[in-house]
Amino acid sequence: MAPDLDLTERDRAMLDGTHGDAASLAMRIVTKSAEIAGATHLLDITSAHIDGCLFHGMAGLDFARRLRDAEAQVAVPSTLNVSALDLLHPELVRLDATTSAMAREQMDAYLAMGCRPTWTCAPYQSPERPSFGDQIAWAESNAIVFANSVLGARTERYGDFIDVCCAITGRAPAVGLHLDEHRGARVVFRVEGVPDRLLADPVAHAAIGLIVGREAGALVPAVVGLPTAPTTSEDHLKAMCAAAASSGSVALIHVIGVTPEAPTLEAAIGEGSVASEVRVGPADLRAARDAWSTVGVGAAIGAVSVGTPHMSVAGFERLASLADGRRFAVPFYVNTGRDVLRVAEGAGTAAVAMAAGATMVTDTCTYITPVIAHGVGPVVTDSAKWAWYAPSNLGVEVAIASLEECIRSAVEGGLVRDDALWGSDG
């Protein structure tokens, strides 16, 4: 134990095994993480979001088994991230029986620990989400940025293993974004000259997010020049957060005039100074779109995948209004959380999308488990995060497009670009 980590009596009792083997293992991992990060103490958390339920090898399952067998229980409300299976539509996932059984066992182990079966990468779409100022331990890179930026809750970048250890102990190292002094913006992105119509479409925010992540790395960025709410909605911010956490390690974005800790640029910077400024114009958005797309306009496509991170209730409304009366010529996948799907079913929006030919995928996502046919042609997506990971996870070609372009492309069976939306370099 590092001499400079000050533990409470209860922390020590957990570490010593007084609260059982599971709490002891969890506290060992939490204190080791605290030492690594240079924390002086731990703090109480009010919720956890756990990524460790996704099966991708024995280590994750063996860790879950070890905790389950030691009768671990989470000490705070804990939501679960996507899994490798779709429990509502099991026929969609083409995993072999052995892998499926292991994936299921890993999911069940987390349920046995008292976690909620949310199976979503967008836990912030739940009505019971954290509030401003709450100290939380969230995993899932997009959810981390969203919680810090949009909710104003406070979480470091948690990941597999440490997430559930924080949940079991109810404690997290008091470092990084848990603390005021690390939440100030250090690099400023000025969005200039982007037409209103493009800025009203979340695909613009996905492209901005890719640029922010690439340029900011692990620094806290501020973005200046975006319209205020409701034009910039939570779906716009979701797209930006997920993109920045894919191309970089961004965990907090201050959107000036939009997110709660950024009424002004000065407020977002706080005590400190900005290292650099980056200007972002319409040509940069087109360049980002094209840099992370592997096919261009007119290319025949094999499928469309939207809803990464998971489609929201508002996203379903947009999807339904754009897809109403259309008929898709290629498979069109909508990734969403089971709780959101229930609402969208009640609202009739899911039915409109399905009438056009959309397939609902819940509890998982099309880029982490085999849903899309192997060897399929290019996949069009409205998600920068999907476009970032799918080529390496699935070996597919991709194109980033607005939701409307996705729908038109699905109808045509080829990549459609709306030049009036994006503008041109000529």
Added chain:
Amino acid sequence: MIDLTGRTLAAGVGRGEALTLQEPLSFWGGFDGVTGTVSDTHHPQQGVCLSGRVVFMRRGRGSSSSPSVLAEAIHVGTAPAAIVLTEIDAMIALGALVAAELYGVEMPVVVLAPGSTSEIEDGVPVTVDATKVVAVVEADPRGTRR
């Protein structure tokens, strides 16, 4: 001999040929744990094998699923021999810590002291001794090259 010092994030001893990653890497979605190679299509070193190498990298990136991908690679033997970071990255250290807890297999993770440069050519034999709080990274530029 080049001697660098750093801080031990995950304990162990590792030996292998140096390999410097030019860009941060997300192990989930960026590393194939079966072959031990970089699979990130955006990474300049896509296809390069990390197994058994002493990997010098600035930090990880992106996904929070990286710890279990790394832990599994350590478990099956496709992981690097050691990872030497220039920025603290708890996600990478966690993968190694949990592999040690679960399987008793150690892969040292070290963060170099601020200001230390890691200008060690690829292929140079390196030993990482992270058995104490202060870790020692020893490279022999005249050693056998691949």
